[in-house]
Amino acid sequence: MDTKGLLIFPKWFVTTPLELPKIGFGVRVLGDKIDSIASRDELLRKFPEDEILEKPDQVLLPGFVDAHTHLYGILAHGIPLSKAPSGFMPFLEDFWWPLVENQLDSVMINAATDWNCFQMIRSGVTSFYDCTEAPNALPGVLIKQLPVVEKWGIRGTLSFEATERISNSNGDLGLSENVDLIQLSKSKNNLVTGLMCFHTTFTxxxxFIMRTFELAAENNVLTHMHCSEGHYEPQEMLKRNGLRPIEYYDQIGVLGPGMLVSQCVQIDQNEIKLLAARNAKVTHMPLSNCEVGGGIAPLPELVEAGVTVGLGSDGYITDFFEVMRGAFLIHKASHCDPRVMPANQVWHLATAGGADALGLKNVGCIKEGWQADLMLVNPKLPTPIEAHNLYDQLLLYCNANDVDTVMIAGKLRKLDGEVLNADSQALRNKVQKEADRLWKKSA
Structure with missing residues (x-):
């Protein structure tokens, strides 16, 4: 058993953003966990043989958790369009489905995964959940994606977004893809896991939905779906059965702690109450909701109701500081109230909130016995950082370039501003090649 640890000494130390940051504390990492938190003098006295990482001007924080992304989405950034989609459903029917998802293959997805794992580590993301929909890449797409994620040493949850929009048999292949990945990842017992996933009530x-939840229960994992990302789904559900989507899920008996529901943009107060009462988990994507014209999700209301909420990039912008800025600013504007979504609350959603939504144990805070998923941020700002303003200062004025060091499960993945064992130009060349191939296929 390894008894030699690593002592990390920052200037500022954050256990959880729900508490004020502290000065003069350090952490001891042993194996994949936080072994001890104490003053500098005490750690040096107790562990004189440990290695030391000195970061005297930096802030030690929990790593980000990107609780909802589509890693393949990078391939569509800048794709040629004859006209912009006129709404959320035209975005899907005229653009995203025919030009992107239906054209994807495993080579494209793996190139995008490789690039995004690099970018996530670069920006301080230590855990993520990825949702792949590529109906013509079945079967085997997740099994091929798995080793790409594993080599980066990042904590990941993978899924395939099963849907019957192509055919019933294609939907069955999607469900089987999730089960295969879940079982394989459990046998490996590493940082990458799986869950069950289907698209929406309108596909x-x-x-099919009931079967997805049954398979999730059999495999002891969450079930993920998109919900009410725009007006279309709630309107269609009201026409079909007089219920809104969350009400429908509650009626058929699947709304509960095993549900991870993303988007939740066009939901009403009763649906928020149901999500809270049934302890369902929600992920919020502030920037992509704007991009697709879906609207602005009732994030402050969800938080106030006590719903477990995490933040996600949705595969749109990977720099998680940008995602936090979206959650911090958009809701202030929509509520005409600068007090809405304070900085420390947004930081919580970006760390422990996301971990809780994904069901990650002992992830998202820096506490003794918890996973050593950390980042050190080196803010080079013109005004002082103090305990009362640290969360605001970092959220508003830092970005991925200010992340100096990243540790995942006790292993350094970025140090002194450089992602370790990464050739960024080679990764960029590969993903550009596959983006070009996708664009030509969809032309």
Whole structure:
């Protein structure tokens, strides 16, 4: 058993953003966990043989958790369009489905995964959940993606977004893809896991939805779906059965702690109450909701109701400081109230909130016995950082370039501003090649 640890000494130390940051504390990392938190003098006295990482001007924080992304989405950035989609459903029907998702193959997805794992580590993301929909890449797409994620040493949850929009048999292949990945990842017992996933009520039948939840229960994992990302789904559900989507899920008996529901943009107060009462988990994507014209999700209301909420990039912008800025600013504007979504609350959603939404144990805070998923931020700002303003200063004025060091499960993945064992130009060349191939296929 390894008894030699690593002592990390920053200037500022954050256990959780729900508490004020502290000065003069350090942490001891042993194996994949936080072994001890104490003053500098005490750690040096107790562990004189440990290695030391001195970062005297920096802030030690929990790593970010990107609780919802589509890693393949990078391939569509800048794709040629004859006209812009006129709304959320035209975005899907005229653009995203035919020009992107239906054209994807494993080579494209793996190139995008490789690039995004690099970018996530670069920006301080230590855990993520990825949702792949590529109906013509089945079967085997997740099994091929798995080793790409594993080599980066990042904590990941992978899934395939099963849907019956192509055919019933294609939907079955999607469900099987999730089960295969879940079982394989459990046998490996490493940082990458899986969950069950289907698309929405408007691309999946009730029997298909029920079967997804049954498979999740059999494999002891969460079930993920998109919900009410725009007006279309709630309007269609009201026409079909007089219920809004969350009300429908509650009626058929699947709304509960095993549900991870993303977007939740066009939901009403009763649906918020149901999400809270049933302890369902929600992920919020402030920037991509704007991009697709879906609207602005009721994030402050969800938080106030006590719903577990995490933040996600949605594969749109990977720099998680940008995602936090979206959650921090957009809701202030929509509520005409600068007190809405204070900085420390947004930091919580970006760390422990995301970990809780994904069901990650002992992730998202820096506490003794918890996973050593950390980042050190080196803010070079013109005004002082103090305990009362640290969360605001970092959220508003830092970005991925200010992340100096990243540790995941006790292993350094970025140090002194450089992602370790990464050739960024080679990764960029590979993803550009696959983006070009996608664009030509969809032309």
């Amino acid at each position: 999946c039948s009730e029997s």
